[in-house]
Amino acid sequence: MKKDRIVSVDIFRGATILLMVLVNTPGTWSNVYGPFLHADWHGYTPTDLVFPFFLFIVGTSIAFSYKNRTVDAKAYKKIAIRALKLIALGLFLGAFLIHYPFFKNFKDIRFPGVLQRIGVVFFLTAILFINLSWKKLIWVTAVLLIGYWLLMTFVPVEGVASTLERAPNNLANWIDVKVFGTHNYKADYDPEGLLSTVPAIASSLLGVFTGLILTAKQEKKATILMGIGGSFLIIGHMWDLVFPINKALWTSSFVLVTAGWANLILALIYYLTDVKKIEFGSIFRYAGANAIVIYFLSSFISKVMGQIQVGDTSLHGWLFQKVYVHDFLALETSSLLYGLSVVLFYSLVGYILYQKKIFIKV
Known part of the structure; x- marks a missing residue:
């Protein structure tokens, strides 16, 4: 990192892109907690802040x-x-x-x-x-x-x-x-x-x-x-x-x-x-260094998983049902856990790219 780089901006950018991934990839759209959905029309939820935050940081x-x-x-x-x-x-x-x-x-x-x-x-x-x-x-x-x-x-x-x-x-x-x-x-x-x-x-x-x-x-x-x-x-x-x-x-x-x-x-x-000079949020900095790449990959892979058929459902649906759905969990919780797992995966991708000094400029 350059010495004169403003760390907070990198953290903000990375947190925003990971939030975009989270709200875009629930386990099932049929069961999502309210804050992770867009407002029906007028008004706003925390999810409605994500995209304008990214344009703001642009x-x-x-x-x-x-x-x-x-x-x-x-x-x-x-x-x-x-x-x-x-x-x-x-x-x-x-x-x-x-x-x-x-x-x-x-x-x-x-x-x-x-x-x-x-x-x-x-x-x-x-x-x-x-x-x-x-x-x-x-x-x-x-x-x-x-x-x-x-x-x-x-x-x-x-x-x-x-x-x-x-x-x-x-x-x-x-x-x-x-x-x-x-x-x-x-x-x-x-x-x-x-x-x-x-x-x-x-x-x-x-x-x-x-x-x-x-x-x-x-x-x-x-x-x-x-x-x-x-x-x-x-x-x-x-x-x-x-x-x-x-x-x-x-x-x-x-x-x-x-x-x-x-x-x-x-x-x-x-x-x-x-x-x-309190050090925190490094994982967000890693994601923010390749923000557009992470967003594109998450959208592309999610789309591919939604199109691959496994029985009478998609690979996405099969993975969600087999790994995340349990009788002791509310479906909304299972759906959120799936999304958090996706975020964890792309946080790891961001970390690996950062450590290898791979910064893909779109």
Whole structure:
């Protein structure tokens, strides 16, 4: 590790990616404890914090990686190639089959997705960061959040007043259906859809500001981050009264609330590790060093295990039933234990890669 590396950011990134693995791989989706499920629509659970946390830390990392703000063809090419790799990996995950013809029918392939959103958000955030001052970035963030609120609230859909409910006259959902058609996650919407990616950029930009604070020379950085985090939480929950907190729509209130929690948690980790020099969370640092690789592997292997048939179930289902389901355990507990085992496995993968100094940059 470089001497000037901020340990708390590595821990935060690794913990976030392992949480993503945990909530994505329960033993069975039929029996999952509430906190490990997304909110049905409005509102949020701990699981709803995971993806915005990752976009937030993407922004923080951009502030570190591009702090020289070099603007030339080489920089643009590097940013574009990385974004395209992320998008390509996401499309591959959505299309791959283990049997002939090895890819889904074109009409069934989902175009949006987690990696696709990370790629798009990374690209636009990085371009904005190397070209604009932090003051201009504040204005851009405000325009994105307020503009999205106005669009979603006041723009009618085919002559009908827009709604924030899951309905045909929800502007974000309507755009996804019109643009992507059958290529959405659901027939009527996609949680990583087109219009909702606009405020997701703001999630990453808020991470940029945190990165700038962490790399600045001022004192009491943890206190500053705590203050910012608390302010975001208050404003976000107040905004919730007129623009409900909603992950599927990635509402502006959702952006502020999740960024608020991210700043508070990161501030605590920063205080303990970078200020007090208390060593903990190494396993998260190992995972964070190859975060995208671990996420991709976990998603790919989970998909493969779900497609391999064992009797009348999948390899995933067979393993869960044979190893984790017992009469003395609630099914929710068995399901959680399966997910924790998966997390333990990828933590080990992260540790091995780290010890062998293998850092795969996507």
